[in-house]
Amino acid sequence: MKTIAILVFTAFLMISCTSKSNKIIAQKDYDKYMEIKDNKSKDFAQNEINFWQAKYDKAPNQTSYLSQLASNYSKLFENTGDVKYLYKVEALLLQVNKEYKYTAVGPIRSLGRNYISQHRFREALVLANKALAIGEGMKETQKLLFDVNMELGNYAEAEKNLKYLTNKTDFDYLIRVSKWNDHLGDLKTAITFMEKAKEIAVINDNKSLKIWTFSNLGDLNGHDGNIQKSYDYYLKTLAIEPNNSYALKGIAWIAFSNEKDTKEATRIIDNISKRHHTPDFYLLKAQIAEYENNQALKSKNLSEYFNMLNTINYGAMYNKYNTLIYADDKNTAAKALEIAKIEIDHRPTPDSYDLLAWSYYNLGDSKKALEIEQKYVVGKSFEPKLNYHLATIYKANNMMAKVAPIKKELLKSTFELGPTLEKKITNL
Known part of the structure; x- marks a missing residue:
């Protein structure tokens, strides 16, 4: 599942x-899950x-x-x-x-x-x-x-x-129709179906299904702008499974993106990585370091990330993130282009084509980037990160009339995109 x-x-x-300034998380709520032996x-x-x-x-x-x-x-x-x-x-x-x-x-x-x-x-x-x-x-x-x-x-x-x-009341149907509606951009309906799935999990007192639905409702409610409800669902997940790293990651992101508490976000991440050690923790720490304008720490975390990938064979699991990292550096943008083409072969989704377009943009070919976005991405995805790339590429092609409405929507999605990208959005 x-x-x-x-x-x-x-x-x-x-x-x-939507990013909010009010403080939501409290250490007393989750500290008991931080040092479980x-x-x-x-x-x-x-x-x-x-x-x-x-x-x-x-x-x-x-x-x-x-x-x-x-x-x-x-x-x-x-x-x-x-x-x-x-x-x-x-x-x-x-x-x-x-x-x-x-x-x-x-x-x-x-x-x-x-x-x-x-x-x-x-x-x-x-x-x-x-x-x-x-x-x-x-x-x-x-x-x-x-x-x-x-x-x-x-x-x-x-x-x-x-x-x-x-069977429209089957748990497996409900979680898939929720995913389908999320794909369509109908978040309210996606949450409604996931809530129905959660009810089945609770009625049957199925631990694994409760963990699955609670943690996913944490995500979906975050998408919907209800950070408090998102946080509450992560806490419910931890109450059932104290070692659930997925829920603690969600809380770490709230600490960073909603509350700009980089110290607390880092503390949570460092704690989780002791028991659930994966490369993506270094990516989040690099993102936090960039927000703090600490280039040396950002480089250190990216180096640790790539060292882990070089030490352990993760196959294609981190291709997307490798592409984004390489694309953002003009010196490695050509490498990003190579990986993006591989990703399209693996999964020809709007997300993969966006990686290709973003690589071309960072190589200086904004017209080629625009052509790819218009053919494979526009109207086919509701992901804010893709729309940020699209707006940036529109701007590079002097299509400012198309940038404005996207920028307006992106400013509602700064929680997902994070504080670093929030700064870049305001400059679109």
Whole structure:
């Protein structure tokens, strides 16, 4: 389920709302989650792995035990952010599918979800279609197809997949129709459907689904400009799962973007990274350093970010962020262009084409950038970061009449974009 959000690595960069000056967060609300010594969810998953590994060692012909192992290694990945667990899941599922000769739809779909987490979207689509051809569990396969088609920008196909889900009170339908409406820019409807999904999770007292819906409602309410409600939902998430790094990241972003409290935001980030260490923490710290006009600290954090990527193989998972970093430096903009082209091959979405346009713009070819934006981005995305790039490219092409209305909307989205970009928006 968490793979729908894919989200465990970049959540703090993707919350959106109107910036407010009033203080919302209070350390007393979340300090008890900052120095937790144990991690019950992680320990439970590890114990389950030990249990199923012992059973498999005694009966290596029981392929179903491998699926149990894969499921729990996936939980370890979610809990720690350690990508080695994601690759362990892949290895186990490849073995399962090999033994079943790719005839069982469950393991095929599980491997497809693993590939989504790795940003191997085209391979995930191949597996989803393989499951579809087998014909069993069609509704579950349509859910996977919806997820991967959304990632690939195949929105017409994704809409068809959604129509196959006829049970309008099903949890999995509700969270997907919420995602669909968010994609359409209808945030009120997206929140309404996610609230309905939350009610199902609460009624059934399903811990994992409550965590999932509470944390996503934290995001969506941030998008809607209700930072207080966003904060409250993150606290509700932590009350259920004290080690939930996703919710703490959300609070760190509120501290930075809404309250300009860089010291507190950094304190939270440093704390989370002790137990959930992923490269994106360095990106946020670099963003904070830039806001503080501390170029040396920004460079240090970006260096740590790239060192981590060079040490650990993350595949294509950070291509988007690498492109943005390289594009913003004239000396590396050509490298950004190369990665943007790879991203379009991986997932030809408006987001990927925007990366291409932004790379051309930073290479000095604003006309080429405009051509790409007009063909692949304009009217196809509601993401403020993309609209900031679009407005900047319009300005470079002396199309100021088009800049003004975008600037007006961007000033309503400074919470997502952050204090650093807020300064740049005012200069558009």
